[in-house]
Amino acid sequence: MMESFAVCVTRGTVNDIDVLMQHRLKLWSEVSARSADEIMARIPPYREWLSAGIEKGCVTPFIAKSEGTVAGSGCVWIRDVEPKLGLNRFEEGYLMAMYTEQHFRRQGVASAILQAAIAYLRERGVERMTLHSSEFGRPLYEKFGFGDTTEMRLNLK
Secondary structure, eight states: OOOOOOOEEEEOOGGGHHHHHHHHHHHHHHHOOSOHHHHHHHHHHHHHHHHHHHHHTSEEEEEEEETTEEEEEEEEEEEEOOOOTTOSSSEEEEEEEEEEOGGGTTTTHHHHHHHHHHHHHHHTTOOOEEEOOOTTTHHHHHHTTOOOOOOOOOOOO
16 A cells, blocks of 8 residues: 655755755666766766756756655756747746655655646746656656657767
């Protein structure tokens, strides 16, 4: 039988950077095929980028807690985009760094973070949210109405 958790999601600040970095490290370790050394080498520049983004206001973290214990986190990066058909504004929200602690998985934590992120973007007048999903997160995002795009990638290095 699964336990039921009450989840509270709040907007984070730069003071939450340690939790966000712990979750980013766990996420990369769980879903990336990269070596531990490669992952660890990316942590300092990611921390610097994330801290700067939070301070500038273009990255907003969301922290989920259950009974005072951090259960998960995620961030929304409001980034500039070129003028696109169907968009009145030249920005979109990019959902990133979603992570739920193992003990809290399948308890609605990620859904609560996603709902808070969507509400935040709507408050800001942002018209589109994009993301890159792991295979584990895909069912959640599909449940919320996210669909596939035709994005492709070429690594130049």
